[in-house]
Amino acid sequence: MGRIIINNIIRFVILIMLQVALFKNIGYYNLATPFPYILFLFLLPIGTPNLVLYAIAFLTGLTVDAFYDTIGIHAAACVAFVWLRIFFHKITLEADVVNSFETPTWSEMGFKWYSTYIVLGTLAHHLVLYLVEVFSFQNILYTLTSVGLSSVFTIVVIFIIGVLTYKRKSRLGI
Amino acid sequence: MKNLWLFLVRYNAFFWFILFFVLSIFLVVRNNNFQRTSFVNSSNIVTGSFYKNVNSWKSYLALSSTNEELALENAKLRQQLENYIGRDTLERVSFADSIDTGRYEFIVAAVVNNSIHQKSNFLTLDKGSNDGVELGMGVITSNGVVGSVLNVSPHFSTVKSLLHPDTKISVTLDSTADAFGSLVWGNNTDSRYAMIRDIPNHIKVYTGQAVFTSGYSTLYPKGIKVGHIVESGITSGESFKDIRILLTTNFSNLSHVYIVKDKLAIEKIELEATNKDNG
Numbered sequence: 001m002g003r004i005i006i007n008n009i010i011r012f013v014i015l016i017m018l019q020v021a022l023f024k025n026i027g028y029y030n031l032a033t034p035f036p037y038i039l040f041l042f043l044l045p046i047g048t049p050n051l052v053l054y055a056i057a058f059l060t061g062l063t064v065d066a067f068y069d070t071i072g073i074h075a076a077a078c079v080a081f082v083w084l085r086i087f088f089h090k091i092t093l094e095a096d097v098v099n100s101f102e103t104p105t106w107s108e109m110g111f112k113w114y115s116t117y118i119v120l121g122t123l124a125h126h127l128v129l130y131l132v133e134v135f136s137f138q139n140i141l142y143t144l145t146s147v148g149l150s151s152v153f154t155i156v157v158i159f160i161i162g163v164l165t166y167k168r169k170s171r172l173g174i
Numbered sequence: 175m176k177n178l179w180l181f182l183v184r185y186n187a188f189f190w191f192i193l194f195f196v197l198s199i200f201l202v203v204r205n206n207n208f209q210r211t212s213f214v215n216s217s218n219i220v221t222g223s224f225y226k227n228v229n230s231w232k233s234y235l236a237l238s239s240t241n242e243e244l245a246l247e248n249a250k251l252r253q254q255l256e257n258y259i260g261r262d263t264l265e266r267v268s269f270a271d272s273i274d275t276g277r278y279e280f281i282v283a284a285v286v287n288n289s290i291h292q293k294s295n296f297l298t299l300d301k302g303s304n305d306g307v308e309l310g311m312g313v314i315t316s317n318g319v320v321g322s323v324l325n326v327s328p329h330f331s332t333v334k335s336l337l338h339p340d341t342k343i344s345v346t347l348d349s350t351a352d353a354f355g356s357l358v359w360g361n362n363t364d365s366r367y368a369m370i371r372d373i374p375n376h377i378k379v380y381t382g383q384a385v386f387t388s389g390y391s392t393l394y395p396k397g398i399k400v401g402h403i404v405e406s407g408i409t410s411g412e413s414f415k416d417i418r419i420l421l422t423t424n425f426s427n428l429s430h431v432y433i434v435k436d437k438l439a440i441e442k443i444e445l446e447a448t449n450k451d452n453g
Binding site: 020021024025027029031033050051054057058061066067068069070071072073075076079080082083086087090132133134135 | 186187188190191193194195197198199200201202203220221224225228289291292293294296332363364
């Protein structure tokens with residue numbers, strides 16, 4: 001339990017630093033920008049209480065907002081993402097998995113589940129992010145293009161991180 | 175009562191979502207209204223010093239080009255000084271200002287954080303209220319305008335860049351001093367270009383013509399070169415035209431900027447405020 005918390009704190013610090021120092025400067029004008037810091041929210045343990053999830057997501061969003069000078073926008077997107085996360089876990093996971101408190105990584109959950117999870121979650125997060133940022137339905141096509149391209153960018157970065165940190169499961173159960 | 179409680183518990187994910195989402199949206203809206211005076215921004219001490227550290231490493235990469243820029247500016251200033259001294263022996267120099275020391279003072283600051291890919295772009299500088307920076311001051315670089323100061327903390331300040339939808343700068347065209355318009359980023363996604371709005375249709379412009387600040391506001395001194403016209407045939411309304419210009423400021427590679435302190439700003443603003451009382 002203590003190790004899970006420490007792992008998550010380390011993951012949070014590394015991902016936020018990468019986001020604000022590296023990925024903030026990468027982008028195709030303001031059409032496509034990667035936001036791989038949301039991987040932290042993806043990898044919070046299964047079965048974390050809802051209120052804790054929302055609070056963590058809100059604070060994560062505010063932290064990123066502080067660096068981007070966009071108060072509330074990332075917070076809103078992260079909160080919306082967590083709603084989808086809770087819904088997704090509820091309809092796809094068995095009851096015993098839900099109480100296991102495991103980290104939903106690629107190696108734990110398998111590629112099919114993990115990829116669906118990442119793609120849907122990223123799309124939801126980016127859709128809310130860009131809609132709240134623009135705050136109108138004018139130029140909706142341009143906004144949706146941004147959402148699509150940025151999602152592709154983020155998903156690619158998340159999968160690269162996934163490949164780099166892939167741990168094969170021990171078949172002997174040790 | 176018990177049923178209501180069960181209902182709330184059963185759909186708790188949704189209700190928490192509503193609560194947190196409304197809180198976020200509230201922050202966004204409040205922030206837009208009050209011009210981001212909230213303390214959670216990149217001029218506060220934690221994020222400011224983080225960016226300062228990152229920047230102290232990053233600045234080494236651009237060291238040679240920064241040096242070159244500063245040397246060029248030195249040469250230009252030396253040349254101006256030379257002219258000035260040369261003229262001084264022949265005739266008395268008369269200042270256009272009412273005070274001897276000059277109207278503007280410049281504070282040198284290093285850019286510790288910069289963005290050009292957002293919809294609204296900001297910079298963070300390593301000078302704050304301890305160094306005399308105040309809200310609303312103009313920021314320029316050796317070859318163009320940058321923006322205006324938005325937030326100030328003791329050691330840092332954030333700047334609303336020209337690449338921000340709310341920024342408007344009063345400019346004039348070369349050779350036709352009576353035509354003035356406002357410089358905005360417009361619908362651009364490219365940090366190299368900007369638009370000039372509200373130039374009357376009868377004014378003749380040509381490609382390559384230089385654009386200067388007008389000096390009508392207290393933010394920027396008169397006559398700073400802003401850019402060159404690249405496209406002039408865009409008509410926006412009946413009697414005004416839009417002009418696209420190539421900025422002389424290179425926003426993707428800012429390292430040192432000057433914060434403009436106008437010593438006569440208060441006097442000018444107070445005088446202009448009396449106009450409203452009469453009108």
